[in-house]
Amino acid sequence: MADRRDRSFGHCRGRTKAAEIATPKALLMNRKKLSTRMGDPETPPRVTRAMVRDGWNQLSMLYRPPGATRFPTGHTDRLYGVWLAPIMKELPKGAPVLDLGCGCGVPATRILARRFQVTGVDLSDVQIARARELVPSARFRRSDMSRVRFPPGSFQAVVSFYAIFHLPLKEQYPLLKRIYRWLTPGGYFVAILGAGRYKGVDKGWLGSDTWMYWDHVDADTYQRWLEKIGFVVELSAFVPEKGSGGHQLFRLRRPSDSSPSPRRHREQ
Numbered sequence: 001m002a003d004r005r006d007r008s009f010g011h012c013r014g015r016t017k018a019a020e021i022a023t024p025k026a027l028l029m030n031r032k033k034l035s036t037r038m039g040d041p042e043t044p045p046r047v048t049r050a051m052v053r054d055g056w057n058q059l060s061m062l063y064r065p066p067g068a069t070r071f072p073t074g075h076t077d078r079l080y081g082v083w084l085a086p087i088m089k090e091l092p093k094g095a096p097v098l099d100l101g102c103g104c105g106v107p108a109t110r111i112l113a114r115r116f117q118v119t120g121v122d123l124s125d126v127q128i129a130r131a132r133e134l135v136p137s138a139r140f141r142r143s144d145m146s147r148v149r150f151p152p153g154s155f156q157a158v159v160s161f162y163a164i165f166h167l168p169l170k171e172q173y174p175l176l177k178r179i180y181r182w183l184t185p186g187g188y189f190v191a192i193l194g195a196g197r198y199k200g201v202d203k204g205w206l207g208s209d210t211w212m213y214w215d216h217v218d219a220d221t222y223q224r225w226l227e228k229i230g231f232v233v234e235l236s237a238f239v240p241e242k243g244s245g246g247h248q249l250f251r252l253r254r255p256s257d258s259s260p261s262p263r264r265h266r267e268q
Contacts, residue, residue, distance in 0.1 A: 043201070043213075045168050045171070048166075048168055048201075048213040048215075049123070049144060051201065051211045051212065051213045052123060052124075052166045052212065052213055053123045053124055053125070054210065054211070055205070055210045055211055055212045055213075056103075056122075056123070056124035056126065056127055057124050057125055057126040057127075058126075058208065058210045059205070059206060059208055059210055059212075060103075060104055060124065060126045060127055060130060062206055062207075062208060063206065064103070064104050064106060072206055072242070073241040073242050074241060074242030075239075075241070077106075077107040077111075080107045080108050080111060080161070081107070081111055083161075083190060083249060083251075084108065084111055084112065084159070084190065086188065086190075086234075086251060087112070087157045087159070087188050087190065088111070088112075088115055090188070091115075091116065091156050091157060091188070092156075093115055093116070094115075094116065094117055095115075095116045095117070095156040095157065096116070096117050096119070096154060096155045096156055097112050097116040097117065097118050097119070097155055097156065097157045097158070097159070098118075098119050098120075098121065098150070098154070098155045098157070098158045098159070098182065099112060099118060099119070099120045099121070099138075099158075099159050099160070100121050100145050100158060100159070100160040100163060100164075100179070101121070101122055101123075101145060101160050101161070101162070101163020101164065101166070102120030102121060102122050102127070102131055102140065103122055103124075103127045103131070103163075104127050104130035104131050104134060105120055105127075105130065105131030105132075105134045105135040105138065105140070106131075106134050106135070108159060108161055109131060109135045109138050110134065110135045110138075112138075112159070113135050113137045113138045116157075117139075118135075118137075118138040118139070119138070119139050119140070119141065119155075120135070120138055120139070120140045120141070121140070121141045121143050121145055121148050122140070122142065122143075122145075123142070123143070123144050123145065123166075124142075125142055128140050128141075128142040145160075145163065145164070145167070145175060146167050146171045146174075146175055149178075150182045151182075152181045152182065153181075153182070153183070153184045153185075154182050155182050155183055155184070155187060156183070156184050156186075156187045156188070157183070157187055157188040157189070157190070158179050158182060158183060158187070158188070158189050158190075158191075159189075159190045159191065160179075160189075160190075160191045160192075161191065161192045162192050162247065164176075164191065164193060164216075165193060165194050165214055165215060165216035166212075166213060166214065166215075167215065168215055169199070169215045169216070169217065172215075172216075173225055176225060176226060176229055177229050180229050180230055180231065180254055183254040184254070185254055185255065185256045185257045186253060186254065186255070186256040187253065187254045188251070188252070188253055189231060189250070189251075189252045189253070189254070190249075190250070190251050190252070191249075191250050191252075192239060192247045192248065192249050192250075193216060193219070193222045193247065193248050193250060194216025194217055194218065194219065194222065194247060194248065195218065195219045195238055195239075195245075195246055195247050195248040196216075196218050196219075197216070197217055197218050197221075198214055198215070198216055199214065199215045199216075200213075200214060201213045201214075202214075219236060219238070219248040222248065222250070223236055223250070226250065226252055230254065230255065231252040231253065231254060232252060232253050232254075232255055233250065233251075233252055234251045234252060234253060235249065235250065235251035236248060236249070236250055237249045
């Protein structure tokens, strides 16, 4: 079981004026039923989705203040540059890249946009509003990553930092399969996922009065899922965070058409 403090996210989320964001009725009706202990299996996805969206709408400026160069986790913009270096080096200029769970666009989307045609997707209205201001050269969509769709082969790389584990676990494997299909042969997928099993909701994250939801398996399970789908794992490394806990960095590739893969994903 992961340390309960293993809940810091290295991607920035958005915020417009908090007063302009109405708390969804479903969230208000269910908050009293939510437990801050290990996850509540009965919490419906619509409630966790509202919790995440509402939470990041309120937390954006706290998590990534204007002019900041690091996150509360202790991770710096420079570290994000290290994680993205293989993509920046290997892909051709102008390549289409997707940042899934882009937050406010800083730093990952902004780094990628220096070289590529970047599409950013995030659930938070505030994060997307900030991203459009902070990274004007990229394109952004306010959308639920579990519902967004792209044609097969749309991107030469997909990145997703500290975002996928905001989805209920049952929605994560299908999303990973779609990411595989969205990639061109030989395309990269770089993500930070869970390192240990954790499911839960919490109020007061980062000293705020907002709620947040997490659900992730351990790194070995994620790797088994990814390999089953057809990804080749180039890197799997634990990323520690300020205080205690941490998450797992994966760098993966979809095999090229000429590269044999014993466990290719069957299109559905």
